[in-house]
Amino acid sequence: xxxxxxVALSRRGLxxxxxxxxxxxxxxxxxxxxxxxxxxxxxxxRGGLDGLAMVAPVGDPDYERMRGPxxxxxxxxxxxxxxxxxxxxxxxxxxxxxxxxxxxxxxxHAASTPYRxxxxxxxxxxxxxxxxxxxxxxxxxxxxxxxQLPSAGRIEPMKGLSIGAMVPLIMRGRAPVVSxxxxxxxxPLREATTARLMDLYTHTDPRLAQILRDGGEIETVGRGTAxxxxxxxxxxxxxxxxxxxxxxxRFFTSADGPRIGAxxxxxxxTHANEGAVKGALANQLGGLDQAIKxxxxxxxxxxKETVAVIVTEFxxxxxxxxxxxxxxxxxxxxxxxxxxxxxxRILVDWPGLTEASLYEGRDLKPTRDLRSVxxxxxxxxxxxxxxxxxxKIFPDSRDAAALGGLIA
Numbered sequence: 001x002x003x004x005x006x007v008a009l010s011r012r013g014l015x016x017x018x019x020x021x022x023x024x025x026x027x028x029x030x031x032x033x034x035x036x037x038x039x040x041x042x043x044x045x046r047g048g049l050d051g052l053a054m055v056a057p058v059g060d061p062d063y064e065r066m067r068g069p070x071x072x073x074x075x076x077x078x079x080x081x082x083x084x085x086x087x088x089x090x091x092x093x094x095x096x097x098x099x100x101x102x103x104x105x106x107x108x109h110a111a112s113t114p115y116r117x118x119x120x121x122x123x124x125x126x127x128x129x130x131x132x133x134x135x136x137x138x139x140x141x142x143x144x145x146x147x148q149l150p151s152a153g154r155i156e157p158m159k160g161l162s163i164g165a166m167v168p169l170i171m172r173g174r175a176p177v178v179s180x181x182x183x184x185x186x187x188p189l190r191e192a193t194t195a196r197l198m199d200l201y202t203h204t205d206p207r208l209a210q211i212l213r214d215g216g217e218i219e220t221v222g223r224g225t226a227x228x229x230x231x232x233x234x235x236x237x238x239x240x241x242x243x244x245x246x247x248x249x250r251f252f253t254s255a256d257g258p259r260i261g262a263x264x265x266x267x268x269x270t271h272a273n274e275g276a277v278k279g280a281l282a283n284q285l286g287g288l289d290q291a292i293k294x295x296x297x298x299x300x301x302x303x304k305e306t307v308a309v310i311v312t313e314f315x316x317x318x319x320x321x322x323x324x325x326x327x328x329x330x331x332x333x334x335x336x337x338x339x340x341x342x343x344x345r346i347l348v349d350w351p352g353l354t355e356a357s358l359y360e361g362r363d364l365k366p367t368r369d370l371r372s373v374x375x376x377x378x379x380x381x382x383x384x385x386x387x388x389x390x391x392k393i394f395p396d397s398r399d400a401a402a403l404g405g406l407i408a
Contacts, residue, residue, distance in 0.1 A: 021244055022171035022262040038340065038381055039252050039299070040260045041308040042142055042170060045288075046124060047268030049312035051332030052364060053276035054093075054285060055107050055346070059086035062353035066318045070276040070326070078277045083107070087346055090276070092286040095293040099337055100344055106336040106406065108373055109348035112314060112366035118328035120269070123313030128170035130371060130394045139173030141371075142262060144393045145378055146175040151388070170262050237267050238287030245291035249298025252306070260382075265291075268312060272323035292337055304339035307381050307407070311370060317362050318353055330359045331366035334373055340381060342408040369400035376403035 056072035057063050058080065064071045072080040072088055080088025081097040087109070089097050099105035115126035115134065122134035130141025167177055244263055251258045267284055274281045288310075296303055315332025331351075336343070351357050351365035359365040371394050378384045378393070379402050390398055 021248060022168055022177070037302070037305050038259065039302060039306040040377065040381060041248060041306070042262040043308055043310040044127065044170070044262065044264040045268045045310065045312040046264055046266045047120065048314050048316055048328055049268045049332050050270055050274065050276065050281060050316040050326050051109065052316070052318065053274065053281055054090050055083070055109055055333045056080055056088050057086060057350065058088050060353050066353050068320050069324065070274060070320050072277065083346060090282065090285050092282040093289040095289050096337070103344040104337060104339055104341055106341050106343040107346045108334040108368055109346060110331045110351055110364055110366060111334045111368040111370050111373065112331045113370050115314065116330065120313060125169065127311065127313045128168060130374070132396050140168070140170035141374065141393055142170045142260070143173030143175045145384060146260065147173065148384060148388050148392055149382065168262055168264055237284060238290060241265055241287040241291035242294045245294040246298050249295050252299055253302050270316065270325050271321070271327060272325040274325045306338040307340050307377055308337050309373065309377060310335040310337070315364055318358055318364055319362065330363035332364070334370060336406060340407055342405060371397045371400040372403040375400065376406045380404065380407040
């Protein structure tokens with residue numbers, strides 16, 4: 001039975017709009033390394049991230065034909081940021097690119113959960129439950145991991161924390177969670193957030209950036225919708241992304257505060273006018289990039305002990321549709337960031353984009369189970385043994401062995 005408690009939250013800048021935060025408060029007690037104070041954050045991108053637009057396989061001879069106007073390239077107006085001789089990163093994510101070059105970001109491509117349907121609800125259920133099929137669990141894999149931490153002899157838990165309208169499935173279960181909910185309210189964004197938005201929109205929306213330079217004020221309205229007071233509508237989800245990441249960092253750096261948590265960001269369902277290079281998706285990716293920067297900057301020295309895993313319920317179709325978007329797909333990309341990551345790499349068994357290689361004739365074929373990634377991080381970062389991972393946290397996952405070498 002979950003031990004949940006609901007209280008009101010009035011802290012400014014912690015949560016806006018549909019971004020949600022769930023955190024477990026831990027007093028670290030590392031048996032083998034008393035000086036370690038590990039943090040772990042799960043970031044769920046709800047709606048289905050187009051992995052082929054975020055980390056693009058420009059070296060695949062079928063990529064440009066499949067993607068048409070959504071294709072990235074090595075050079076020109078739609079150039080991405082080089083990762084290796086095969087992949088480029090979307091140009092809207094320069095900070096993430098910098099982390100990759102410093103060995104603090106890692107990409108796992110052609111990855112998916114065991115889910116093979118196309119329902120957001122069911123896909124998120126499988127992603128957060130950690131099971132093979134939807135509708136079979138009332139608890140999530142991260143909560144089950146928290147339950148097992150003391151028995152693994154690694155960490156002594158205190159009461160947990162969840163922020164948002166409801167505790168997400170990934171954090172539900174026997175481990176106690178304090179749930180905090182917000183009411184709609186207006187508040188000016190923090191100065192640091194405004195600076196990050198200025199940096200973001202200087203590159204992605206110069207007109208908006210000029211309005212800000214001319215004295216326009218960014219503030220959130222109602223359910224966290226951001227706007228520029230005066231002449232033009234503003235950054236919307238970018239402000240939510242950044243503020244939630246800043247709030248996570250504040251909790252993670254408090255002496256007796258949380259060490260494990262989950263954030264979710266909406267807005268990744270790109271059926272029409274996707275705008276992978278300039279437009280909706282590019283702006284979403286830019287906001288995510290600034291959120292990663294906010295987390296990095298806010299954590300300070302604690303960044304070196306941090307792992308954040310960025311995942312989504314499924315990818316998008318390899319081909320674009322008739323409305324310049326992409327429909328629900330299968331495999332996509334997962335991102336690991338943090339000072340504890342052994343990064344600067346792309347882990348992939350690339351399936352190819354020929355007609356014959358597509359899953360069901362339409363999707364990037366999955367070659368990596370996301371549970372392998374989760375298990376690898378939980379084992380090597382938090383010290384949970386393989387037996388507990390396979391039996392208690394990810395039941396029926398013996399075919400998804402923990403992926404080693406993720407942690408520095």
